[in-house]
Amino acid sequence: MLKLIKLELERNNLKSYIIGGCLITLSILGLVYLFAAIPHIDPSDPDVGIFLTYNGISALALIILAACFTILASVMYNKLVIAEYTSKKIYLLFSYPIKKERILAAKLITVFAFTVISAIISGIVIFSVFFLSEGLFQLCEDTLTIQVILRVAILLLLSAVISAALATISLWFGYWKKSATVTMVVGVIIASVFGSIASEIFLAQGRMQLVFVSIITIVTVFLAIFLIMRVSKQIKNTDV
Amino acid sequence: MPSELAIQTHGLYKSFGTKEVLHNCSLSVKQGEIYGFLGVNGAGKTTMFKLLTGLLTPTAGTIQILGEDITTQRESILKRMGSLIEVPVFYEHLSARKNLEIHLSYMGMENNFSKIDETLDKVGLKGAGTQPVSEYSLGMKQRLAIARAMIHKPTLLILDEPMNGLDPVGIHEIRELFRSLVQEFHVTILFSSHILSEVEQIAETIGIISNGRIVNQISLHDLKKDPSFNLEEYFISVTDRGC
Numbered sequence: 001m002l003k004l005i006k007l008e009l010e011r012n013n014l015k016s017y018i019i020g021g022c023l024i025t026l027s028i029l030g031l032v033y034l035f036a037a038i039p040h041i042d043p044s045d046p047d048v049g050i051f052l053t054y055n056g057i058s059a060l061a062l063i064i065l066a067a068c069f070t071i072l073a074s075v076m077y078n079k080l081v082i083a084e085y086t087s088k089k090i091y092l093l094f095s096y097p098i099k100k101e102r103i104l105a106a107k108l109i110t111v112f113a114f115t116v117i118s119a120i121i122s123g124i125v126i127f128s129v130f131f132l133s134e135g136l137f138q139l140c141e142d143t144l145t146i147q148v149i150l151r152v153a154i155l156l157l158l159s160a161v162i163s164a165a166l167a168t169i170s171l172w173f174g175y176w177k178k179s180a181t182v183t184m185v186v187g188v189i190i191a192s193v194f195g196s197i198a199s200e201i202f203l204a205q206g207r208m209q210l211v212f213v214s215i216i217t218i219v220t221v222f223l224a225i226f227l228i229m230r231v232s233k234q235i236k237n238t239d240v
Numbered sequence: 241m242p243s244e245l246a247i248q249t250h251g252l253y254k255s256f257g258t259k260e261v262l263h264n265c266s267l268s269v270k271q272g273e274i275y276g277f278l279g280v281n282g283a284g285k286t287t288m289f290k291l292l293t294g295l296l297t298p299t300a301g302t303i304q305i306l307g308e309d310i311t312t313q314r315e316s317i318l319k320r321m322g323s324l325i326e327v328p329v330f331y332e333h334l335s336a337r338k339n340l341e342i343h344l345s346y347m348g349m350e351n352n353f354s355k356i357d358e359t360l361d362k363v364g365l366k367g368a369g370t371q372p373v374s375e376y377s378l379g380m381k382q383r384l385a386i387a388r389a390m391i392h393k394p395t396l397l398i399l400d401e402p403m404n405g406l407d408p409v410g411i412h413e414i415r416e417l418f419r420s421l422v423q424e425f426h427v428t429i430l431f432s433s434h435i436l437s438e439v440e441q442i443a444e445t446i447g448i449i450s451n452g453r454i455v456n457q458i459s460l461h462d463l464k465k466d467p468s469f470n471l472e473e474y475f476i477s478v479t480d481r482g483c
Contacts, residue, residue, distance in 0.1 A: 011331045011342050091325045094295050096346040097318035239296045
């Protein structure tokens with residue numbers, strides 16, 4: 001399987017996705033400082049409390065990060081899976097003496113791993129810069145403790161998994177409709193819906209926050225496994 | 241299946257929905273021969289090739305390739321087969337050499353990387369190995385597709401219109417290449433072409449498909465015994481009868 005993943009990386013240029021990941025990181029970093037600056041710009045606003053704590057700011061940043069990487073993963077699923085299985089390239093893929101499911105699995109693992117790793121790196125960069133700068137000029141009111149950092153690290157890991165898993169919904173729709181446009185549009189819709197639903201969950205207080213986010217992660221991973229199995233079955237029985 | 245047959249199909253049917261594309265096709269290709277598969281556009285040539293390469297599954301009938309059933313032994317057969325179906329497809333942003341390396345890796349034949357330059361030379365692409373495929377002309381892509389089909393040393397080549405886009409020099413070179421593959425390595429070649437003069441020069445046996453039915457399979461050597469034989473006239477008369 002490692003060899004198949006290596007071949008996927010060799011024949012697909014991931015440079016544009018790495019640039020995409022960097023742009024997401026820079027944009028969210030800018031937003032984090034904007035969030036932290038809001039209470040100082042307009043302290044009279046009754047809703048600014050959320051921007052005064054590390055928990056509030058990191059939760060918002062992670063929701064946006066997960067949504068952005070869901071879209072990025074959808075674009076990758078489109079390039080590595082939909083575009084290859086719905087074009088003449090399928091003749092080439094199916095001419096190799098390798099089981100069709102194994103080739104698909106290599107593609108899915110490539111996208112999943114790339115999404116999770118790049119989202120984690122992105123999060124590490126964002127929060128490292130923000131937390132370090134808090135030592136120089138503090139914008140938040142509460143204290144930055146090891147517990148806060150650990151909580152953010154766990155939420156970052158879960159958010160990265162959620163974004164890769166959620167994107168499989170757009171993969172399934174895109175393969176079903178054999179359309180790049182459908183894949184992208186569904187990716188954006190999923191990211192938007194997730195953003196709306198997740199805001200309440202990510203902003204929950206205390207242990208409930210981690211419990212709720214863990215539940216979302218488990219549900220999306222099971223959904224991803226279910227959808228991947230369906231796509232795999234369809235591809236196995238595909239006549240081209 | 242007699243061991244001297246590289247390909248044998250029996251009572252092969254293929255339908256897409258209610259449309260029957262192949263009807264009771266029985267094809268026999270001997271090992272080590274060059275077999276020309278002829279038919280007008282839409283007759284069912286590509287569908288037949290897709291069935292033989294495992295891209296499609298038959299509605300009914302059996303397909304034996306190199307002594308094995310393609311529907312159950314797909315991976316084992318594909319290791320020993322080289323193919324070109326419809327248009328040549330590549331990873332266009334990569335060089336020809338890289339495309340061949342990737343192909344060999346998928347075939348599990350990384351030890352053949354050293355043969356890449358020699359193979360490119362054989363198909364007339366000497367010195368073009370480092371060029372991205374996106375900069376290739378149609379003829380160059382066709383040559384590269386043939387190189388890819390043969391680089392892993394298959395015993396069977398199934399090539400759908402391999403002369404497409406080639407200039408007369410290219411056609412001549414590929415013809416000589418096919419002959420040398422058969423003579424030196426006992427490779428079996430099944431190919432389709434609309435260029436009847438080429439088929440006449442290179443094929444030992446021809447099969448003609450019309451409206452999804454194989455209407456004739458015959459040795460060209462036997463046909464050429466008649467001094468007035470003309471493949472074009474023969475093809476038209478057979479396909480007319482088949483209609």
